[in-house]
Amino acid sequence: MIVPHFFKQSAISQRILRGSLALLLAAVCGGSTHAGSVLAFGNYGDQNLADGPREGNPLIPGLFADPSLAKFGDTYYIYSTTDGFGWETGRWVVWKSKDFVHWSFSGESFPEITGKKNWAPGHPIFRDGKYWFPFTCHGDHNYLAVGDTPEGPFHFANHGAPISGSIDAELFVDDDGTPYLLSGNVRPEIRKLKPDLSGVESKVCTLDYHKGYVEGGFLFKRNGIYYAAAANNGYAEYRIIYAMSDKLEGPWRYPTNNIIIEPNPADHLWGTGHGNILKIPGTDEWILIYLRSRMGECVDPFRDGNVYRQVCAERIGFNSDGAIKQV
Numbered sequence: 001m002i003v004p005h006f007f008k009q010s011a012i013s014q015r016i017l018r019g020s021l022a023l024l025l026a027a028v029c030g031g032s033t034h035a036g037s038v039l040a041f042g043n044y045g046d047q048n049l050a051d052g053p054r055e056g057n058p059l060i061p062g063l064f065a066d067p068s069l070a071k072f073g074d075t076y077y078i079y080s081t082t083d084g085f086g087w088e089t090g091r092w093v094v095w096k097s098k099d100f101v102h103w104s105f106s107g108e109s110f111p112e113i114t115g116k117k118n119w120a121p122g123h124p125i126f127r128d129g130k131y132w133f134p135f136t137c138h139g140d141h142n143y144l145a146v147g148d149t150p151e152g153p154f155h156f157a158n159h160g161a162p163i164s165g166s167i168d169a170e171l172f173v174d175d176d177g178t179p180y181l182l183s184g185n186v187r188p189e190i191r192k193l194k195p196d197l198s199g200v201e202s203k204v205c206t207l208d209y210h211k212g213y214v215e216g217g218f219l220f221k222r223n224g225i226y227y228a229a230a231a232n233n234g235y236a237e238y239r240i241i242y243a244m245s246d247k248l249e250g251p252w253r254y255p256t257n258n259i260i261i262e263p264n265p266a267d268h269l270w271g272t273g274h275g276n277i278l279k280i281p282g283t284d285e286w287i288l289i290y291l292r293s294r295m296g297e298c299v300d301p302f303r304d305g306n307v308y309r310q311v312c313a314e315r316i317g318f319n320s321d322g323a324i325k326q327v
Contacts, residue, residue: 058310059289060095060103065309066120066216068133068170069278069289072150076100078289078311079121079133086305087139088115094151100313109152110145113137120216122170123276124150127179132157132197134169134181142169142183144197158198164191170276172219180204180248185215188230190248205250209241209258216274222286225322228252229260231273235307236298237263238273240290242324260316261290261327268296271309277316288327289313 063083070077076097082090091114093105108114117139124133130146133154137143141162147154163169169183171193179193181200190204207217207228216231229242239262243252261272275290293299294308317325 057292057312058295059313060311062310063294063308064311065291065307066274067289067291067311068121068123068218068276069287069313070124070150071278071281072126072131074098075150077124077150078103079124080291080311081119081121083307083309085115087117089117089119090114092118092121096151106151109147110154112155120168120274121145123218123278125171125173125179127173127197132171134163134171134183136167136169140167141165142167142181161199163193163199164189168216168274170218172221174221174248180219182207182217182219182228184217186213188214188217188228190219190228204248205252207243207252209243209254211241214241218276220277220279222279222284222318223322227277227324229277231275233273235300236270236293238271238291238299239263240273240275240288244322255323257326258324259326260288260324261314269293270297271299272312286316286318287313288316 060078064080065083066081068079078095082092084090091108092110093107094109095103095105097103116137118135118137120136122134124131130148131150132144132146134142134144142164144157144163145154146157164181164183166184168185169181172180172182174180179197181191181193182188188207191200192202192204194201209230209232211232213234214230214232218229220227224246226245226248227242229240232239232241240260241258242260243254243258245252263270263272269292271293272290275288278287280287290312291309292312294310297308299307299309314327316327319325
């Protein structure tokens with residue numbers, strides 16, 4: 001079982017940054033690990049070398065956001081929004097890695113949604129021989145994408161019919177194989193899906209964190225406890241909070257200190273939000289993947305119509321009562 005080098009020790013974790021730089025240089029020099037040319041590579045986002053800290057973040061080069069992390073077989077996959085193109089967003093790519101250090105992508109993964117206010121791809125699941133994930137498109141509805149491989153190409157599932165209104169959605173499959181969808185902002189809802197993922201079967205519950213605006217929710221389960229996390233506040237003040245429950249339908253508990261990660265102004269670290277959590281199969285190791293503002297900057301989408309964000313990762317831990325330790 002591969003445990004990401006990022007989490008072993010600080011000296012080794014710096015390999016991520018070096019690996020990302022090497023990956024970027026390969027693309028600039030016309031290598032085959034990316035799109036093959038400077039022009040083509042640049043079309044996927046602002047691939048400038050931001051001056052980040054040396055703890056291994058950002059995880060991948062360039063400006064991407066709203067990340068989701070999955071592992072299928074021996075490969076990790078990152079799904080994300082492409083920044084630098086305004087609210088319309090850029091082309092989608094799927095990053096992949098065997099060791100969580102060296103990342104690459106093989107080209108555009110979902111061409112038909114480029115420029116259609118698409119963002120926030122959720123964690124994919126494998127079901128009925130296909131790979132499925134939810135995403136926001138047209139800026140106000142969530143849809144399901146489906147493909148034959150984890151990196152696509154993907155296309156609209158269910159004949160292009162939306163799976164829910166609002167924005168941001170995440171799939172979750174319980175131990176008995178039942179699929180659910182967490183979606184929406186402000187007061188997200190959990191819905192039970194039909195077995196073939198063709199639509200919603202019933203509403204399960206509504207979440208209310210009592211901490212203002214939330215979006216980018218996701219679900220996971222550990223030791224019989226359900227966790228419903230979400231991005232709270234927004235832009236420079238982005239952070240991730242969570243709730244806990246013994247049953248998916250509730251009641252949900254909202255710990256007093258229910259923050260997983262939040263900005264650290266002393267380190268010029270802003271906008272730490274919107275991601276998800278992956279358990280490394282066969283272990284009790286859990287990875288938080290999230291976005292942050294480009295290092296040293298405060299996200300301000302009203303400055304020039306753009307946001308400039310990066311993808312990062314941290315390991316998370318739990319207390320004996322199941323509460324999540326703040327990063």
